[in-house]
Amino acid sequence: MSEVQLWTYIVVGITFALYIWIGYSNRVRDTKGFYVAGQGVPAVANGAATAADWMSAASFISMAGLISTMGYDGAIYLLGWTGGYVLLALLLAPYLRKFGKYTVPDFVGDRYYSQTARLIAAIATVIVSLTYVAGQMRGVGIVFSRFVGLPIEWGVVVGMAIVAFFALLGGMKGITWTQVAQYAVLIVAYMIPAVAIGLLLTGNPIPQLSFTFSDIVPRLNAVQIDLGFKEYTQPFQSKTQLDVLAVTIALMVGTAGLPHVITRFYTVPTVRAARYSAGWALLFIALLYTTAPAIAAFARYNLIDTLQTATVANVIPGEKQDIYELVYPDGTPVTWATSWQRTGLLAFYDKNGDGKIDLRPGAAFQGRNFKAPTDSANEVFFDNDIIVLANPEIAQLAPIVIALVAAGGLAAALSTASGLLLAMSSAVSHDIYYRIMRPNATERQRMVAGRTMILIAILFAGYFGINPPGFVSQVVAMAFGLAAASNFPAILLGIFDKRANSAGAIWGMSVGLGFTLIMILLMKSNIIFGTPAPLLNDFMGISAEGIGTIGMILNFAVALIVSRMTAAPPQEIQELVESVRIPRGAQVVEGAH
Amino acid sequence: MAKQTTKPKPASGKGGGGKSRQTWTVEKAKAYWRRNLKIIGILLAIWFVVSYLFGILFANILYGVPIGQIPASFWFAQQGAIITFVILIFVYCWIMDRVDKEFDVNE
Structure with a gap:
């Protein structure tokens, strides 16, 4: 065994032991603890948990590499995966927290007084999370096979066992506090090699500053021209301007519509804490996201x-x-x-x-x-x-740093996977089983249902980890388009448009989700169905990653028009909308039990 | 038409004291919401300008303007917009803390 491998076993072993210990000490007994961590998570901790929840294996491992290849156009990921938090903080999180229930389908079903709307939102949640979790498992596999030397299958099994332990015992509470620890591991693992390689190439330890103020980018531009490439900073070389615009919108709005991210804002005690935790989340995310473009340029140079x-x-x-x-x-x-x-x-x-x-x-x-x-x-x-993965060796850092990067990649993949698994399983066990099929289920039956669904979801995700469908970021990016086209418009109109009614929401979500799903299947048929070439190359110049933007516009348009053509929502729904718009009273959770 | 009074639900537990709750009227609720929408509108306009305008739509126009050693549009697309996003959220939190107090709907 090499020195690096030994260190990797030690560091990964310590972090895994930490996660298990946190999971064990945060085990829960009731559904409120299981689904929303008892609504007692402080804003800063929720911010860190959100950041870990949301920064995936793709963010940690693949994103800097993608930017490095795409140059300017890498901005689609940087802007797209951060800008959505502004939408969340201003347009969704405070009001959803005031509403106070457990899931996205909870809000959609209650606000649109419709089990059909609840079911569509639950199905959208499962599809979105499933698409996303597939990418995470591939990330776990990559890190394990590269660093630990385990076969990918065994790596996935170990990862699943860890997630199963803290998710089954602790539900949202266990997941939340594990994610706080995972954020700490992943950000340290990302920053140390970034600082070292920045120091090596530019003499400045702060990557964001040397990226902007040192001559590394001009030097990279010059050397790119010499080799027959375009300037690194030249916009729209790998995508058209229109497509960059569409993909950025889809990723931003999708971020704001991702069920596992939205659910996080139910876990804080107040509306005010919901606003602040969106700020903390983005601050923690921005730390990695402003470093990634610097790594991309440094590593390419x-x-x-x-x-x-x-x-x-x-x-x-x-x-x-x-x-x-x-x-x-x-x-x-x-x-x-x-x-x-x-x-x-x-x-x-x-x-x-x-x-x-x-x-x-x-x-x-x-x-x-x-x-x-x-x-x-x-x-x-x-x-x-x-x-990203080769950075520590390029900067000639000690083997322990390489081991830390492995632990960081695993933290990123596992934290996102656990959040997704909970969102996915709660859509089935809470929204479909309890709210639609068995409204009379006892607390105990609901806990059994919740834990059973998590276990099933973990087995599902494990299957994808062993048989990964396509390229990490490509698969992940699809999930955002689906979220943008389904959940986001329904929630936004539910808060800001009192006239929005069940018919509008149902038609809007169905059209948006249906259109986006069909377009993605057609444009990615070569990956998904194995056709020799994609059945459709683009839709009016917009790629599969950006198609969610069109789906979102369709959803908004259909929902607004159909709502106006059908009866206004009943009085008590209009009062519900009034009440979510005012912060005071966030402590009250009506009808939760 | 009779004026209708919607009462915010009293907070359970801490800070649930009932001062001036009866003054909460439909007008006040509307005024609070209008103020909120205005703040959201202004902040989202900035959000749009730094990301979509400076980073994408004006990418070629701002290319010739340097920030540090790199083109301004490139800086906004890969650094500046993200930093602005973080500031925007905290500014919103800070403003809303004050607005909530002013309208007596703080928690």
């Missing part, structure tokens, strides 16, 4: 610079790919390049035999067959994920 100066010292023929051992001009070996080639996330092929590896535009290989080079002058393949 470092990759290009290393390849331009290093020479090939030795080639070890391999079955899947030949391993190129590179050396810097002073003769020291480029160890991170060698070790990452072994994982299959990085591949070289010295096509022109000049003893140097050339990074150029275009695909170097035919797919991921590293024995089949293309005619392109590019000699490098790298998976986006290595931008």
